[in-house]
Amino acid sequence: MTSTARGARARARIEVTTAIKEEARRQLAAEGAARLSLRAVARELGLVSSALYRYFPSRDDLLTALIIDAYDSLGEAAESAHAAVAQEGPRQRWVAVCAAVRRWALAHPHEYALIYGSPVPGYHAPQTTVPAAARVGLLLIGIVRDAHRGPGLTDLPLPADLRPEAERLVADLAPDLPPAAGAALVAAWAQLYGLVGFELFGQFHRVVEDREPFFRHAASRLADQVGLP
Amino acid sequence: MTSTARGARARARIEVTTAIKEEARRQLAAEGAARLSLRAVARELGLVSSALYRYFPSRDDLLTALIIDAYDSLGEAAESAHAAVAQEGPRQRWVAVCAAVRRWALAHPHEYALIYGSPVPGYHAPQTTVPAAARVGLLLIGIVRDAHRGPGLTDLPLPADLRPEAERLVADLAPDLPPAAGAALVAAWAQLYGLVGFELFGQFHRVVEDREPFFRHAASRLADQVGLP
């Protein structure tokens, strides 16, 4: 059974690979990225540590795999939240996506920290992560673009010294958008992660208590900022 | 010379302590928090690693000292930038403080990551860090409060479900401010760090190129958001 034999090997490899990722994700969720230990993963799987290197050439490669999965998981959460309100107005959809990002972050704090917190020292994310990372951004761009084509965006200020940069930016990201909206969108995107990060990393401790309505209002004001009606 | 003798001991202790912190800060700046090694610090100082524990009971305590210093350094940078434009209007002062935070962050990326990035795993900041951490926040509060007493703040929306939280918040932070301004201020504070963090941690890579004007405009829009005239 040559073909099944080959299939068996390949299947076993995939199984072990996902088992490693699953155990690694479990440790990541429990302890955080810097406490993720290859040896501990191997131990838990009944393997010797050196055997792990047949599947991931280094700890960083394992981390990269987890990062991509985390981006995908966040992207999927945002997309499905968006799909659930796809019939509503741009502002509702915007707030829904923001709220989904926050919810995902609260549910997966260490994974969120891995992708949007300070980079793990010595580690620099390879280009592989880019497509997965872009999903939430594309979603937000889509909402603003829909609004632009439909009910229209409110006019936004754009200082003269920012105009070239804003034009370059929309040329890359969304050529149909006005430059001011593109710049505002990118800023709002960053600010969304500021809000989420502050809540997640404890900066709101003893400052903001009732965080859900606080966040929803802030997200709605971000919608103002990008000109959503 | 009893007193000088005791003084000599104490002085030596202070000198070694600051030497440790200096070397640690050097390594922090060069390699990041997670690569900060007690043994390497000791080696560089010509000490054996165990000797270091006479000065800092653990690696976390050394980190805490560095965190407090970083907060202070950032706070001082923000305060001196504010002092330089103290005569100008609230909006200029607001943007100046934001720009100072960004500048400090770009100059001290690893220290910024230490205090505003994802928390170092296993480490939880003790209460000791709170006063130092509050300096920038107090500065921003002061600007908004001055504007409120002077030229006046523009009216801001405040949804009904956020009102109790906003009132509690200003009661703690700045009793003379309108609740909506307090809530907007806290949100803007978080968003400022979103902007800085995204730039610092590379999320703007190939998205925003000319970052200085981009940031200044975003900071000015944050001023709008808190109602500064």
Added chain:
DNA sequence: CAAAAAAGAGAGCACTGCTCTTGCCCCGGA
């Protein structure tokens, strides 16, 4: 069916934070 490739085991290297014991030396009270 034999050769080659893949996978796991185990030892080992250089590093980490941290503890414990030993001994020195300087400071302060008698």
Added chain:
DNA sequence: TCCGGGGCAAGAGCAGTGCTCTCTTTTTTG
């Protein structure tokens, strides 16, 4: 001025880490 005690450094050692190398077993392939 002497002497005891305490602050201090040193060194060995423990348990852990990422990673490499070699050896053996198992499976796939020509």
